[in-house]
Amino acid sequence: MPTRAHLLSASLTLVAALAAGREARAQHEGHAGMAMDSTKPPPPANLVHVMAQAIPVVTHAHNTAGGRDLTEGYLAQWVAMGSGRFLQGHLLFDVTLNGEGLTLRRGELSTGAFGEGFVDRRHPHTYLHELIATGVGSAGPLAYSASFGRGFVPYGTDDPMMRPFEKYPINHHLSQILERGVAIGALRLGPAILEGSTFDGDEPTSPGALPRAGRFGDSWSVRGTVLPLPRLELQASYANVRSPEEPSGSGLDQRKQSVSGRFVNASGERYVLAEWARTDERDRNRNISVFSYETALLEGAVTVGAVDLGLRLEQTERPEEERLADPFRTPRPAADLSIAGITRWRAATGAVAFPGATLGPLRVYPYVELERLSASPRSPTDIFDVRQFYGSPIWMTSLGVRVRYGVMHPRMGRYGVALPAGPTLHVLGVDTKKPSQHVGH
């Protein structure tokens, strides 16, 4: 039976499709996104950009949960994205609809992944992934913006969907906060950007879930970014998140820290990101920190001839929780505040993206990813027996095709004046017949 969320999703998708039909002809490679650059003349007013993407992917996992070998196929990351600029650039809209709730109900096989009641599978995102309105203004050299809606909290790094690998890093829930009802204020002065936000701490409980109005404002974040050189970006951020995993607000709170450096060259053909993040879970009643999880990640991509190569190295700690009869699921909300241990994951992921091809109005970009993982308990007394549960070695291989209509947005996770200009990463698929352009630097 279609739920209200399904109907909402379908309606919004239809609206996006109609908009695409009207506006897409105005697009071309490089006008992707609505990146702001206060040092440049404003781009043309009243611009609408739309994009739709789907990734049919087949994944084989060796020694995933329960020591199983599984091969599964899905339609992943199928999204319709739109952004618009109106009122001479003073009013911006970002919308992303995500259909994974229909095709990834069991989650996407991804050993090591965790969050929102899924483990060793990435959870599907919400149908209404992002819907943000932003007002932009300036006063002398100072540019400012205010954003409101559902979307990304100014914390951490870009959403993995806009990064070189289809498989999300394990640290997704340590390094990004998304799908929240959020109000953001942002200031930009030359190369410095400061953002602050307040939002609802509860994470989605299903693809159709909307932010709980009663919890809006119980959490906050701040992020500072500097751009010392063109396309070099350094950020540090902090978030205080109330009870993300227990919707009523009675669960553990999180204090999150993130620092990162990101560089992409003008053509998008060379990219590197280094990040560190830490989440401390706190017992609010006793006012003490009870668990902590750290992550360090280094990833890069380079275009070599006709192909793009990507490499990601990651060490991430994750909580182990009681598992349901389905070993890829954990109780949400949990029945208490305890965990079964902390596992330290190390993963090396390589990706090769091949040249794109045209299928009517669509572009297709095939890729292959290979990931090698290892896991060990952080404490030898943890009850979760990693070796018994997974076996060794742990591998994943994925073959997929990015199928796209329109041009990939260059970034995801920033709004208004907090969005530095820059190109789409070449590894994600860029039409080489239309050299990548970009707004700003």
Next chain:
Amino acid sequence: MRRLPVSLVLGLVAFGAACGGDSPSAPGPNNQLNSCPAAISQSKAMTVLGCGDFKPKRITGEINVRGNTAYTTTWNNASPTSAFYMWDVAGNVPTLVDSVTVTGASTLGDVVVTPDGKYLVVATEYSGGSIVIYSLTNPRSPQLVSRFTNTETNAGVHTAEVGVVNGKLYAFLCVDPGGGLNPPAKLVIVDITNPAAPQQVYSRVIGTPYVHDTFLRDGILFLGLWNAGVAIWDLGGGGKGGTPANPVDMGTVQTANGHVHNIWWLKDPVTGISRYAFVGEESPGSVGTSSSGDIHVIDVSNMAAPREVAFYTVPGAGTHNFSVDEQNGILYAAYYNGGIRAIDVRGDLGTCTDAQKSSPVNQAVQLCDLSKMGRELAVGLKDRSNAVFVWGVQFLNGSVYASDMLNGIWKLSAVSR
């Protein structure tokens, strides 16, 4: 918690390790199986009589002992089939007798024998939550009688206690909150007087956000409501006109730091004192490694206005289930990584000197501190050579039985006064 060394170099280190093999630095619990771990010297140590043969590969949950048979459940089976075990505990060393598998359950979080000893009730989690009732005509070979489940218990039955009210036998089911569109936590009361045909007589959404456990005595039901504290209901013994089908609220109390998990209302047969109930606070922990949460003593002499008067804390460990040797006034508390704590609970617990008072963590109020009052009599299982994580404990006929998530089952001598 230990911090990671972090730098960009770490990424390269991670890469090397990822390609080098998967070798946990220390053995997991299933590699620690041995006979009975050697003891080390420990003051006030309870005497260990024996440990189970540790054959079960599953993680041990709750324990219940009746006569010479102990029943232990299993937790976090990560499969649609769980099991519970029967142990012969006639001798000092518990011996595994047999097991029973339970389908449609990944965890069996509670087990209890009915007061008449005729039936065994097992709680199942998660989806398809239920209680399963077995006949104990042969206590070593339980036979399935019935299984009770409905939409209200579907999220999972966390605990199930049983007791008699006005001649009828009831089960009190603490149901987990469900996710998404599923309902919040609730208490469900089931008439199991005819165990072949259980009948639900009552349910109520309750708990913030959980209801974790109940304690029934003399027609009065105590409920552990997590951050909503303790509630006391009249089911027929409180003089308020309540029944199991129509409970009447008698009173509530918030204990320090919430997280109310379990309760034991003590009626001391020697002193006649019945003014104290003991409340277990289950604060966060990592199973096998750490735990937190204190024991809170509430004065229920006026059940309309109970109040906390004392507490007991163990640094670095947290409490779980209780059992009380009421004849001797000794409470045994499972304390996870803190082993077992034997506490003198006889007499006046709410009167102490200023020097015997402390504040629970993150609280300003000064309460009698049972440790400072010298009421900790003994400590069990902290003298073992390997780690323990004690879930449940039961006093019975001069012995104390403990279920240990890491190691299985222990039998110890009860403490004498």
